[in-house]
Amino acid sequence: MNHTERKNEIIEASITLFCERGLDLTSMQDIANAAGISKATLYFYFDSKAALIQEVHQHCYQMDVDACNFGVEQEKTAMDKLCRRFRNIISYSMSHPRESMIEQLYTASPVYCGMPLQCKKEFYADIEKIVLEGKENGEFKESPSWLLTTAYYGFACQIYLKLKEEPSLWNEDTFNACTKMLRGMFSKCAGVS
């Protein structure tokens, strides 16, 4: 096993433990044990616990960002892109509950992540790009783009949290109901009643 492989193994073990006990209550000893190496060896791969957490989060975050963008560009309308992206978010999160949780743990920690939204920059940028596109071509409401972006993000995250607790709710009907709500939120004509 080479350096990178061993490092990934440690990251994998860390992810599992962090999800079970949280970042702070998981000790380096716990991680070393789970990875089948000594504590000292753990420090050979990561300079400190903070550095390990950083890398673990980066690993999970990057997977998430990539998964969410998959196939989005091929959709034609901005609305279709948002919906595709939504499906990606949920699919990825449902199939990677541990990685998703790492992101939540990291984001929630006042110690490791001071600015919750700052540390999700790429996410916000990717969504906002679609929002701006939708506003420019007249698909979307006149609402400020930060608001549309934030609303979309909150919608998606919360739906995921719900589905995580009751996975059986995730099916094509649910997805359709979600897109209907997204259209209501974003489409120019909607909500003026």
Added chain:
Amino acid sequence: MNHTERKNEIIEASITLFCERGLDLTSMQDIANAAGISKATLYFYFDSKAALIQEVHQHCYQMDVDACNFGVEQEKTAMDKLCRRFRNIISYSMSHPRESMIEQLYTASPVYCGMPLQCKKEFYADIEKIVLEGKENGEFKESPSWLLTTAYYGFACQIYLKLKEEPSLWNEDTFNACTKMLRGMFSKCAGVS
């Protein structure tokens, strides 16, 4: 100072520290120091750190629930109730950032709160009641009530997180834009385009 007053003082000190360092990295000694009492005395008021965290969260959660429901019943339509409730959420959170953060910290912790959504039961119940009312009287979409409830909750939470980082964004225009989006999400006629 009587028992309850002193207890509240400890809770206040805890809230501040928990926000700065997180639940796990704040020690009982830190709290005792901040409250101006000895560590041993702290244990006179709270059986354990877990119990203290529990009470601190309960304190914050209850304030939040009460603040969010304020005046909601007096609104006529379900939509108006949701909007009123939304304004309450944001107003309360903006004026009580520490208490709001405690809720986030608690909810995010896999140790103290296993089921994130379960520990927000009242919240969900209160929202769902309005949602059901709206569906019954034909105001709202046919979407499953759990979805409407979840979407509303995610929308509100995320908007707050954004406003927390940029408080100047919170004004009447923003509120109007939010209600427009909420109508789009919930109103029967919207988003069918």
Added chain:
Amino acid sequence: MNHTERKNEIIEASITLFCERGLDLTSMQDIANAAGISKATLYFYFDSKAALIQEVHQHCYQMDVDACNFGVEQEKTAMDKLCRRFRNIISYSMSHPRESMIEQLYTASPVYCGMPLQCKKEFYADIEKIVLEGKENGEFKESPSWLLTTAYYGFACQIYLKLKEEPSLWNEDTFNACTKMLRGMFSKCAGVS
């Protein structure tokens, strides 16, 4: 046993261990064991190892300063004062070898004591006062007072180190030979040959 007594007990235990193994190779665990308390209790009395070392050194240094000055003021001539002081230095060091060694260990450490001579300020000041007195009343050489002071201090310290390794050398004859040398070093009339 009250706080101060227990603290002194810890200092005593520390002195012994530091002499045997040096400052850095004596662990807080070693000290706790020797003092018959737990490591955590040790930290109740001293904030850190550095603080403990500081206090241990201060304790030893103060004893030394006091012992060396004993009876010096009652001597008439500056030369007699220097000789009396010399006898004090040797007597104290011979009867307190551990405390003397602590001073050497501390002074020699680039970590704990950056400026060796600075941390012996009182010593130098006490000697220099006598030197200046001797120069003013014409007893001593015209040599710079820093030189006389330094020479005296070096002389005394090294004699002690020798006597420590061969204690049987310390007797009245030796003392007389020493005073003869001191007179040679300091007296105006001497060394001009």
Added chain:
Amino acid sequence: MNHTERKNEIIEASITLFCERGLDLTSMQDIANAAGISKATLYFYFDSKAALIQEVHQHCYQMDVDACNFGVEQEKTAMDKLCRRFRNIISYSMSHPRESMIEQLYTASPVYCGMPLQCKKEFYADIEKIVLEGKENGEFKESPSWLLTTAYYGFACQIYLKLKEEPSLWNEDTFNACTKMLRGMFSKCAGVS
């Protein structure tokens, strides 16, 4: 670079680090980094940290011994030899502060050097030889030769320590004042007043 050159490079790096952090708080890793080699390679050149310290000290000590004896034999009187030696000591120490400090660190350590004076054998022997010569030919006092030797050594060492902190004090006047004191200490006729 051959074996010896590389070894000397390691010794050089060690000297610098030992002076900054002391013997015990300098790690083999620190030294390897400073020498630009891996920790494992370091063990190719030195069997253990103790062996490295031993060699580093020996290196510094030998330089010191050689420098101090330079030209001494060519002086005629024992007194001139002592003075020449004194100048050598100070000159060497001032131009090799790191090497001098290594000797102090080593001598002060109860772990590496149990008998401080024993480990300076050559020094003592070299000085005592001159002292005996001076006593035999009637130049020096009748004082025991160990005392004269020790006094000389202490005088020289302490003057150096002072000059190290204030190098500007070292000039020809100071040297003359020192020789005057040495004469006072050693010359038969002096200090009998």
Added chain:
DNA sequence: GATGAATGAGAATTCATTCAT
């Protein structure tokens, strides 16, 4: 010759909790 990888032992320090006073 050189080094990446590994580790057992141990370092300083902290923590939640207890209890006699």
Added chain:
DNA sequence: GATGAATGAATTCTCATTCAT
């Protein structure tokens, strides 16, 4: 009610040393 004193267990991190390659 309040606290000084105490501690076992755990935490992060380091160190000298080894060995297969």
